Amino acid sequence: MKTFTFTLGGIHPEENKISEHSPVERLEIPGQLFVPITQHLGAPAKVLVNKGDQVKTGQLIARGEAFISANIHAPGTGKVSKIDVHPDQSGYRKTMVVIDVDETEVWEDGIDTGTSIIRSIPYAKEEIIQKIKEMGIVGLGGATFPTHVKLMIPDGKKVETLIINGVECEPYLTSDHRVMLERAEEMLVGVQILMKGLGVNRAVIGIEKNKPDAIAHLSTMAAGFPGIEVAPLMVKYPQGAEKQLIKSILNREVPSGKLPLDVGCVVSNAGTALAVYEAVQKNKPLIERVVTVTGKNVKHPCNLLVRVGTPIQALIDKAGGLPENSGKVISGGPMMGKALNTLEAPVTKGTSGILVMQQGESLRKEVQNCIRCAKCTQVCPMGLEPYLLAQEAKLEKWDMAEADKVMDCIECGSCLYTCPSGRPLLDYIRVGKSKVGNIIRTRKN
C-alpha cells in the first residue's frame, strides 16, 4: 500500500502511545459542571439562561450569534447555580455557566440517546449545515473552528475533496485512534454527512501507520461507503498539521496566508466526524468528547468519554490520581499542548488529552549559544529559518521577521524540540508572530 507524507522537514519524537489499547470508558458526571461560553475559535456565545434555572442535558444554554461562533449546550441536568468567572485552561478567569448536577439525568426533547446506527441521510446540504450549527459542532482536533462555517463555501471557491484528519501525530494522544476503532461506522456516516454538506464526492481519511489496526478496520468498513478512501501516512511529526496533511494526501501546497479552500479541499478531524454524525442523525449536541489521560507515571492511562465542563481534576482522579513527582500537567499533546496552572479548569470541546509529566521531564534544557547547526531550519515543516526569526524577534526587527515569513509559522514546535543548544526558538517566534500580526492588521485598517 502506498504511504503518503509531506516533504519539508519534520521530526520523530518518541511516540509513547501508552493508552492506545485502552477502550473508551465513560467518566461519571461530576457534581458540578463549569461550562465556558467560549469553547471555540471566534466570538463568545450569548448566555440564554439565568441563575436558578433548571436545565436538561443537551439544552441550549448559550447561542453563538456572531458569524464565527458556536452554540453551547448544557452537558448535564441540573440547576444553574451561578454564572460567574472561573479559571479556564489558560489560567485566566472566564465567564462560565456553573450547573449543580441532579442525580437523575433528563435529556432535552428530540435527542436520540439510543445506540442503533442510522445510515440514511435524508437531508439537503442546507439542512445539514443548519443542524451542525445548531448542535454547536466545532473542530475537535484542537483548533475548535466552528464546523458549520467551514462548510459554507464562499462563492467562487470550488472544493473537490474532504480530508479527514485521523493522524493524531502528537505523542501520547490516542483519543482519535480509539474513536476510529470503536465508532468506525458512525464516524463514516459522519464523513458522508460532511461530504454531502460540502457537495463533494471524495473523502480521504489520513491515518499514520503507527495505527495499523485503525487503518485496516477503517479500510474494510469504508468499502461500504462509496467515495471514502483511507490513506496510510508515514509516521512523522507534524503529519497532522492541516497544511502538511494536504501536502501529503493531495500533493498540494496551501500558499502563504491562504486556506485549504484555495487548493480545493476542506480538512476535518476524525472525532469531529463522529460529533457530526451524532448531531445530524441523533440530534445530539456536542456535550461530550473522548479525552486521553496519560503520562509515564500515571497509574491507569486511559481514554475517557467526558462531559464538557468536567474539572480536569476528575479525569486525573479517574486515572489513578496525580503521581507524586508530577511537574507539569498539559492539556493536549506534548508538542502543541498548553501547560495548566490549575486542575480546576474544565474540559472543553477542544480538549483532546491530559498529559501528566514528571518533574524531570518538565524542565527545559539549559540554553547555550546557537551553534548555527541549521537543524532547526532542516526540521521546519514550513521551510522557515527559526534561528533567524527568533533572533529578529529578540532584536525587535519586525519588518525583517515579516519578510522572513514569521506569519507562516504553524507553531508546531519542531524547531525548539530539535535545537541541540536548547534555544527557546518558538517562544521568541510567538512574540514575533503577535507583533507582526498586529502591524499587518493596523496597516490594513
Place this chain on the structure above:
Amino acid sequence: MSLLTLSGSPHLQTDRSVRGIMFDVVIALIPALLVSMWFFGLGALKVTLVAVIACVFFEWLITKYLLKAASTVGDGSAIVTGILLAFNLPSNLPAWIIIVGALVSIGVAKMSFGGLGKNPFNPALVGRVFLLISFPVDMTSWPVPRFEGYMSLGGITDAITGPTPLALLKAEKLAELPGYVDVLLGNMGGCLGEVSAAALLLGALYMLYRKVITWHIPVSYLGAVVLFSGILWLVNPGIYVDPLFHLMTGGIMLGAFYMATDMVTSPMSKKGMLLFGFGCGILTILIRVFGAYPEGVSFAILIMNAFVPLINKYMKPKRFGEAVQNG
C-alpha cells in the same frame, strides 16, 4: 497547584546536545588519528595531545579570567578544534609552535568573537594559516612516513623529511609522485590528518549516519574539485594531474568532510551549502594549480567562510507553499 511548571509548547526536547555532537566529531576523527600514528609514530599523538590540551586550556583561561563567564569548556568544541588543528600540522612540529597555533585558534578566532557559534572563521584553520605564514619552514618540512608493517613506536627521526605530493606537483616533479594505493592509505608526506583518505571517509560516514553533517557541502566540494581539475587535466594531461589524485592528496578530504562542514562557519540552507562547497572546491584547485602555495584547502575554506553571511542572506530555504502546485 502552584508547584506545576508553566512553559510554552513544545514540552519535549531532543536528547541531542552540543556536547553530544562534538563527541561524535571526536569519534569520527579517531580512525584518522590511528592511521597517522601508524605512519608517523608517537609524534602524531604528541602533536594532537599538545594541541587539544592547549586549546582547552586557553578556552578555560579566557572564559574564567577575561570574560569572567561560566566555562564553556564542557561543550567539547575546544577538543574538536584542537584535534582539527593538529590534523593540519606536520608531526614533527615543536610543541611551542603548536601552542601558539592553539592560542590563535581559540583566543583570536573563537573567543574574541564571543565563543562557540559566534566565530565567522573556522578556528582551527585560522590557527593553521597563522602558523603557515609565521613559521613557513617548520610548517612545510614533512616527516616521511615509512610503512614497514609495524607501529614505529620510536617515532620517525626528525632528520628524514621530504616534500608532500602537492609540493612535488608545484615543483613539477610528476615522476616522483606516490602511487594511488599509497595516497589512499596515507603512505605519503603530509599533515597528520591529511594522510589517509580512507580513514577520513570512514569517520565521515559515521558523521553522516549521526546526522552531524549532511551530504551537501562534501559532495559539492568534491564535485567541484573533480569538475575543475578534470577540465584542466583533459586540456593538458602533461602538466596537470588527474582529478583522483587531487581528491586523495593534501587536505581535500579533511577539508571537505571536517573543516568546510563546520556548522558554525557554513551556510544554513541546503542551497547555500551547495554553493559554499562548490566555491571551496573551485578555490582549492585555483590555488593549487595557479597560486603560490602548493595546498589551497585552508585558504579556500576561509575565503568561503567570509561569504557565509551573504550566502545566508540571499539563499533562503525552500518555503512551504512557495511553488503553488495544483496537481
